[in-house]
Amino acid sequence: MTYPDSPTFTLGELAERLDAHLVGDAGRRVSGLATLRDAGPAQVAFLANRAYLKDLPGTRAAAVLLSPELGEECPVDRLELANPYLAYAALSRLFDPLASRAPAGIHPSAVVAKSARLGERVEVGPQAVIEAGVTLGDDVVIGPGCVVGADSGIGAGSRLHANVTICHGVMIGERAILHSGCVIGGDGFGFAHDGAGWHKIAQLGGVVLGDDVEVGSCSSIDRGALGDTVIGNGVKIDSQVQIAHNVQIGDHSALAGCVGIAGSTRVGKHCMLGGGVGLSGHLTLCDGVQVTGMSLVTNSILEPGVYSSGTGAMKNAQWRKNAVRFKQLDDLAKRLARLEKSGRGG
Template identity: 80%
Template sequence: MKMTTPFTCSLAELAQRLGATLVGDGERRVTGLATLSDAGPQDISFLANKAYLKYLTETRAAAVLIHPAHAADCPTARLELDNPYLGYAQLSRLFDPFNAQVTAGIHETAWVAEGVSIGRNVSVGPQAVIEAGVTLGDDVVIGAGSVVGCDAVIGSGSLLHANVTVYHGVIVGARAILHSGCVIGADGFGFAHDGQAWHKIAQLGGVVLGDDVEVGSCSSIDRGALGDTVIGNDVKIDSQVQIAHNVQIGDHTALAGCVGIAGSTRVGRHCMLGGGVGLAGHLTIGDGVQVTGMSLVTNSITEPGVYSSGTGAMNNALWRKNAVRFKQLDDIAKRLARLERDNRDA
């Protein structure tokens, strides 16, 4: 299914925006973005993966974003650049139909407290709630049913989709994107046990999101117990991610779906955590660490590189046999050590 909007642009204008080399008619206009196989004469497409080369020669697209190495195979106009996938990312924002739906203003059913600081070109949707002391920067969009708690700050150009909850005192940087159902600033999981019952520890810190952060749907970032939970600039967080109190995440790190990070753990810059990764509490993960999906990390990682844990899927009967062997590893290791020692003494 292709993406279309009222947006239209000439190939020459697109090439200038992307810093691409245009080969073809610069005056030709395009109105949509589509895959090679789905594109029509008014669409622009892209080739970023060699697996799709088979679709290139038959595409009906008006033009294709393409690496110069594959230019000779392109049957239509082309915009050559070294990173076509990055070019596609930039174009996708131009053709995003959501852009055409946003208009500045406060909907008549929204509730905005007196004294709220509202910048220029702000949009507040139906049934949204903006509590006292909030600051909304220029070009902020607050989606329908979203709630921004008292004294929170939403940076310029940030977008809260429908039904986002930002608790009191949370600071959201510029150009953030918060997807539906995410909760920023709920209480961390803090309780003291007296031997019989749990006693709640008030969570007195906040949450600080840097600039250009994106948080996926139904993800939770808990406020700090005393200090703040801090998410760095350009951090990308997928859906259904849980980040506990006082976690710190460095700039440009990406977390895939269902990652869970326990309290007070620090994750460095330029890290990548695959889907379902779990980090125990009070750890330090250094810069440039990549953890593959479904791994459990229980010790700090100081050196950059790729780390994994767990076992891959296999036939259940074989897995059961291996599980038994796993329980025997300690005994086997001790026996091996004795054999090696006996051989040295012989």
């Protein structure tokens, strides 16, 4: 897509930034990105998945990011490199209109406590609230309607989109991106039962987010009951994810939409949890674990690898038969054990 105020670059400039091999006109100017199918003569497209190779012959793009082995099939100028998708990610940031926008300062309708400490070039949007004791680093952007609770800190270059809630005592690292509707530092789900009703346990810990963390819209990261909930550097969290109190997530792990993690579970570094994955409480996942979508994990995983649970979709009639057989598995296993024992005895 191309925005009205998008910056323009020559293909030669892009090749230098990406350390790519340019085949074509170095002076040709481009002003945006698009798919192979939709790109026009002022846009760059990319080919990272061979499933879209069929769209390459008919592309109208100014140039295409692709791997060298596909270069001869490209009908337009091209930027050749080993990882076209990574190059696309880099170009997307160059053409991002938010990245090039000048800070708008403090909006007159924002409420900023006198004891808050704001760095250079900070932007605070309309109706935002910055409570007492807050520290905002340089180049922080606080979107409209956000609330940053007392004694919280947000590192340099971080951005809160509209209507983000940061509760008290939350520490966020540098270059974090928090999308609309997410809540960081709400109370964890802690209650004691006396046989007749529930009694709330005050949640006395906080939340610590590392550098380069991204949290999707309407996700929740609960504060710790005593210690902190800790999200490591470079962690990427999708929309509508629930992370309970005292969870720890290691550096550069990624959680897809609707993941739910119960309290005090520890996820290692470089883990990937697919959409809808559920982790029970007080578990440990070691570094390098991948859990496929809609899986339920009820025991610790101590060896890296790919793990799955559940069954794929099937016709209801077949599923009902299989569900009945599943209930019979324990009995069948006991019968088989008796038969094996009987066979050994004979």
